[in-house]
Structures are given as C-alpha cells and as structure tokens.
C-alpha cells in the first residue's frame with residue numbers, strides 16, 4: 001500500500017519506480033495536510049508522505065522506500081548496486097533531492113503565509129538553491145541518460161522533480177533554460193509508468209510564477 005498523492009513528487013518517484021519494477025500496489029492518496037494529517041501521524045511520527053506498507057511493516061521517506069524496492073528488483077534495480085556508478089547516481093539524486101526540497105520549502109512559505117509576511121531573503125536563498133541545483137544537473141547530462149546508455153533512478157527522479165517544478169512555477173522554471181532536463185522529462189512523461197501516475201489536481205496555490 002502506497003500512501004500519498006502523486007501530486008507529491010516524492011510519492012510519484014516511488015510510484016513510477018514500483019511500476020518500472022512491475023510491482024503491484026494499492027494507492028491510498030492521503031494528503032499530508034488537513035484531516036489526513038492525523039491518519040498519517042498514526043503510523044508516521046512526522047506525518048509525511050510517502051509511506052509504504054507491506055505486511056505489518058511501514059517504511060517512510062522516499063529514499064528508504066526506493067532502497068527497499070531496489071533490493072526487491074535485484075539486478076534490475078535502477079540504482080547501481082556498487083562502485084563509481086552507484087556513487088554517481090547517489091550524488092545526482094542528492095542534488096535533485098536538495099533542489100526539490102528547497103522548491104517545496106519556498107512553495108510552503110508562499111502558500112501558508114500572507115504575501116506581506118513572506119521572508120524575502122529566505123525565498124531568494126531557496127530559489128538560488130533550486131536554480132543552482134537544476135542547472136548543475138542540466139550541465140551533467142550528456143544523454144541519452146545521465147549515466148550514458150542505461151536509465152537509472154537519477155533520470156526518473158530528476159524528471160519527476162522537473163515536471164513538478166515546471167507545473168508549480170512555470171515562469172521560474174522556463175527561466176532556468178535547462179533544455180536537457182526538459183527533453184529528458186518530455187521523453188519519460190510519455191512512458192506508461194509516468195502516464196499512470198499523473199499528479200492529482202493541486203490543493204496548494206498552484207500558479208506561483
């Protein structure tokens with residue numbers, strides 16, 4: 001059972017990976033806000049999504065969940081098992097994850113506070129981390145995939161995060177001019193795995209520029 005809406009990019013990267021591995025799951029589209037928060041808190045002390053339940057176990061945090069799914073997938077795992085390729089993918093993922101967390105932090109600040117109360121230096125600092133992170137990733141991409149000939153979790157996660165950012169802040173993301181990430185995301189968006197996990201209609205302020 002996968003808890004969390006596909007509108008969360010952290011949930012979506014887990015869902016896409018489950019599908020790439022051919023693993024069936026039941027989707028429970030809980031929101032980490034409003035009345036669902038208490039439901040999440042019953043099994044996740046920090047009441048966040050994603051969470052993956054199997055048997056009587058509950059795994060939280062997308063990286064921990066992907067680590068488990070990779071073990072199930074064995075040689076088909078999207079994260080290389082060892083060596084330089086693994087370190088490279090983990091580095092790409094760390095930058096993507098960091099940039100996406102700062103994007104989400106900026107979205108929360110803009111959504112939950114009245115505009116007059118926005119803390120501009122914090123927003124500017126988040127935006128710089130988002131810009132620098134994605135532009136660094138774009139510069140790393142030689143194609144056809146991040147690591148060359150084989151698709152890895154770096155491609156999946158960056159594409160999910162890029163599509164999320166582009167939908168949330170279209171003008172800001174257009175201004176990043178990350179043409180290689182845009183092409184990668186467009187390519188993956190056409191796969192069955194991405195098409196089956198289209199984000200639900202948004203509840204947070206959606207057009208933030």
Ligand SMILES: N[C@@H](CCC(=O)N[C@@H](CS)C(=O)NCC(=O)O)C(=O)O
Nearest residue numbers: 008009010032048049050061062063
């Ligand atoms: N590092 C976590 C981040 C998860 C995360 O930020 N989830 C958001 C939804 S996009 C959430 O649950 N937000 C509510 C909250 O933080 O209270 C992961 O990779 O799973």
